[in-house]
Amino acid sequence: MELSIPLVDLKAQYRTIQPAIDEAIQRVLASANFIMGSEVAAFEEAFARYCGATHCVGVSSGTAALELTLRAYGIGPGDEVITVAHTFIATAEAISAVGARPVFVDIDPATYTLDPDCLAAAITPATRAVIPVHIYGQPADMTRINAIAREHHLVVIEDAAQAHGATWAGTPAGHLGHAACFSFYPGKNLGAYGDAGAVVTDDPAVAEAVRLLRNHGRHSKYIHEQKGFGHRLDALQAAILRAKLPYLDRWTAARRRLAARYTALLADSSLALPAEAPDAASAWHLYVVRSEQRDELLAFLNAHGVAAGIHYPVPLHLQPAYADLGYGPGDLPVTEAVAATCLSLPLYPELCDEQQDRVVELLYAFEAEREQGNPG
Ligand SMILES: Cc1ncc(COP(=O)(O)O)c(C=O)c1O
Incomplete structure (x- = not known):
């Protein structure tokens, strides 16, 4: 039986914005420019501005955003990264993918976000970073998390996959830590029509590192400065996301x-x-x-x-x-x-x-x- 009230209704959303989406898709098809290029750059600029940040690097998914950000900070084997267990598995998979150890801490019973007291208690000499998850769209207590992280020299990476458009003390999600990772999975508040993600940061070195890593470690076509990944945001998704952002x-x-x-x-x-x-x-x-x-x-x-x-x-x-x-x-x-x-x-x-x-x-x-x- 078709459920009469769905959990999310992407068809209803498409009906409200169809001309803008169709125009964006046609524009990319006519340009035949499907990889990187001006569509990706234009969305990155628009989304960085939306978050109040300096840099946005489009990548292939929220999972890739998390993994590449951890790599950009040089986090790997022997390191511990504190996060929550009340999240989608991608948050922890990214930590595992770089060879670091996820350390799970408990959540606040009222907001379901990372409990700062538990963060403080879980820090060891091996702790390098914390990934607070803005679960269900609500930012974690970034005032206390940032204060604890500063004291212990931890990198703060927001998992903002569910929190496009949220704020904490008036500051947008995406501009509340050292770097933030977004997913544009179709059902997210800002959703692509396929997989897509982004890393947002004010740190030019981190943005640059993610740019290299997402595209096989290269700036130019034939020179690979390091071993990277095929984790680019594609032009069609970028054009769709840019058409949706004003809404x-x-x-x-x-x-x-x-x-x-x-x-x-x-x-x-x-x-x-x-x-x-x-x-x-x-x-x-x-x-x-x-x-x-x-x-x-x-x-x-x-x-x-x-x-x-x-x-x-x-x-x-x-x-x-x-x-x-x-x-x-x-x-x-x-x-x-x-x-x-x-x-x-x-x-x-x-x-x-x-x-x-x-x-x-x-x-x-x-x-x-x-x-x-x-x-x-
Ligand atoms: C909290 C959280 N983190 C990470 C991800 C991973 O994003 P993606 O599915 O785009 O890889 C998601 C979404 O699925 C998520 O909800």
């Missing part, structure tokens, strides 16, 4: 309005609702509630034609892929509690109030049904 602020405003509306409408429910830190303006990539009956609630919503998601059901420290690190259940109690109860509700700029009302109605209907089934 990002209004999409973020629509997400913020819908998130506030969920919060008001669900105030009388027994769900734990997401909180915004006083310094944060979340980009609301996801609106995530928590329920002790999460799996039943998800099944109930699906049965009534509403999609919902779980981001993420198994934290990274308990994934088979990271069994070698030796973590076990109970090591990250807040992370594990959130993973067991979190549920992402439909949220995208084109979601209309009637659709949102239907989701809310079902959430209350589930609670009423439970109360009837379990008197007392």
